[in-house]
Amino acid sequence: MSQKIPDCYTPLNEHSVLDFVDRIPVVRELLGSGRVDWQANEVGDGNLNQVFIVRGPAAAVVVKQALPYLRIVGDAWLLPLRRSFFEYQALSEEARHVPHLVPKPYHFDEPAAAMVMEYLTPHIILRKGFIRGTVYPKLAGHIAEFMAQTLFKTSDLFLEAAKKKKWVALFCENIELCKITEDLVFTDPYRIAKLNRWTSPHLDDIAATFRQDHELKVAAQRLKLKFLSSAEALVHGDLHSGSIMATPEETKVIDAEFAFFGPMGFDIGAVLGNLLLAFLAQDGHESAPGARADYRVWLLQTVQDVWREFADRFLALWRIQPAGDAYHRSLFDDESSQAALEIERQRYLRQLFCDTVGFAGVKMIRRILGLAHVEDLESIKDPETRSRCERNALRLGRELVVNTARFENPQQICDLAACIRHDRQ
Ligand code: SR1
Ligand code: MG
Numbered sequence: 001m002s003q004k005i006p007d008c009y010t011p012l013n014e015h016s017v018l019d020f021v022d023r024i025p026v027v028r029e030l031l032g033s034g035r036v037d038w039q040a041n042e043v044g045d046g047n048l049n050q051v052f053i054v055r056g057p058a059a060a061v062v063v064k065q066a067l068p069y070l071r072i073v074g075d076a077w078l079l080p081l082r083r084s085f086f087e088y089q090a091l092s093e094e095a096r097h098v099p100h101l102v103p104k105p106y107h108f109d110e111p112a113a114a115m116v117m118e119y120l121t122p123h124i125i126l127r128k129g130f131i132r133g134t135v136y137p138k139l140a141g142h143i144a145e146f147m148a149q150t151l152f153k154t155s156d157l158f159l160e161a162a163k164k165k166k167w168v169a170l171f172c173e174n175i176e177l178c179k180i181t182e183d184l185v186f187t188d189p190y191r192i193a194k195l196n197r198w199t200s201p202h203l204d205d206i207a208a209t210f211r212q213d214h215e216l217k218v219a220a221q222r223l224k225l226k227f228l229s230s231a232e233a234l235v236h237g238d239l240h241s242g243s244i245m246a247t248p249e250e251t252k253v254i255d256a257e258f259a260f261f262g263p264m265g266f267d268i269g270a271v272l273g274n275l276l277l278a279f280l281a282q283d284g285h286e287s288a289p290g291a292r293a294d295y296r297v298w299l300l301q302t303v304q305d306v307w308r309e310f311a312d313r314f315l316a317l318w319r320i321q322p323a324g325d326a327y328h329r330s331l332f333d334d335e336s337s338q339a340a341l342e343i344e345r346q347r348y349l350r351q352l353f354c355d356t357v358g359f360a361g362v363k364m365i366r367r368i369l370g371l372a373h374v375e376d377l378e379s380i381k382d383p384e385t386r387s388r389c390e391r392n393a394l395r396l397g398r399e400l401v402v403n404t405a406r407f408e409n410p411q412q413i414c415d416l417a418a419c420i421r422h423d424r425q
Helices: 016-022 025-031 083-097 126-132 139-152 161-171 175-186 204-212 214-229 264-284 293-320 335-369 383-402 410-423
Strands: 039-042 049-055 060-066 074-078 105-109 114-118 233-235 244-246 251-253 260-262
Touching (some): 025 060, 139 251, 139 264, 161 260, 175 260, 293 335, 335 383
Antiparallel strands (some): 049 060, 105 114, 244 251
16 A cells, blocks of 8 residues: 655654644643643554643643554555544544534644544543443443434435435545455455464464355355445444443543444444453453453343444434435325334344344454454453453354344344353353
8 A cells, every 4th residue: 555645744743742732723722821831642552543642731632643554563554644534524523413422623634644632531441441340331322322323314314315425425535444444354354364363273273264164254245245335324434442432421432534434234233243352351351250240241231232222212313303315204294104114214223233243243253363453352361261252252253244134133142142151161
């Protein structure tokens, strides 16, 4: 992948980032006092960007800058800086619909590929909370609301076709970030690929079996086709538990650089798949056998609550605000046509659940056999325990991908997850 890095682009550092924010009046005002009283620290630990916290006497802000290469691989894997433009567009759109569920966007500087946004405290990355065993009583409702609002309000159920097409065209340019997902989620885990890794030799057998598993490969490619071709709504595109910051009271979705118009189930599947990974990883985090039993129950309950609360909210939005060109409201203005439309809404939700199940499965598998793994599993020191958890996740992931249509509700997924975990004991 090649790109021309603009002359005006320089990676910021802990000094130059202070000059950067000093040039933005709204941010200068937020921080308070002047440059001499500000301090910056680079805190980024993600795969693609650098992140600074800039603290002033009155407030703190976050500056997130795209790097021209993939941080976890190095400068051999170049990435377009323009992804920060898509991230800012997506964040701004999310902020229009669910301002309480995202950090406030303050400013975007396109040549610097950098944005300034609200500093979230005392929120932590949700995945780290899962590892600690923290319960988030409001998480399911918040994330369901985030997905229902952002997905419904950027879909043809809510938007006029002309407006939606313009949005689709804009986000179509986020080609390289989509390509990362196409390769790392849908393709590489099922073939020999240079950057793949797994807990070896423990998982060598199952990794090889997956590469020969025609049923699984066909099903994964069916999902990939949907990812490539179904411009249903503006999806976040990377909605795992590392892209959510939380306290028990608040939930904020971050990191929308993978946003594009894609299948809604990709976001919902990411949330459910990562909850299931957290569930199956708990064996590696409990201080004594059974110590995390209640936490496991909460994680599985959250899987079910997320889907139920999402479905309720999404349907309510569709009933109350059917403003889009799809299922045009002019066709459903009497009681009997309304009844027919309601049946169609239920069918739509069943199909969306089916997509969600499949996407949850591929999202689980890629975190174990592909390039980018997750801390839930990586932080389990003992390779025997880790690989047992991973094998369970691979088994569950495969079932979700291959047998999507067999799952009618999230309870069935949770029952299977619990069975698979018990099998190992
Ligand atoms: C090459 S970037 C690896 C992963 O990090 C991001 O969070 C996405 O999930 C991407 O697939
Ligand atoms: Mg991210």
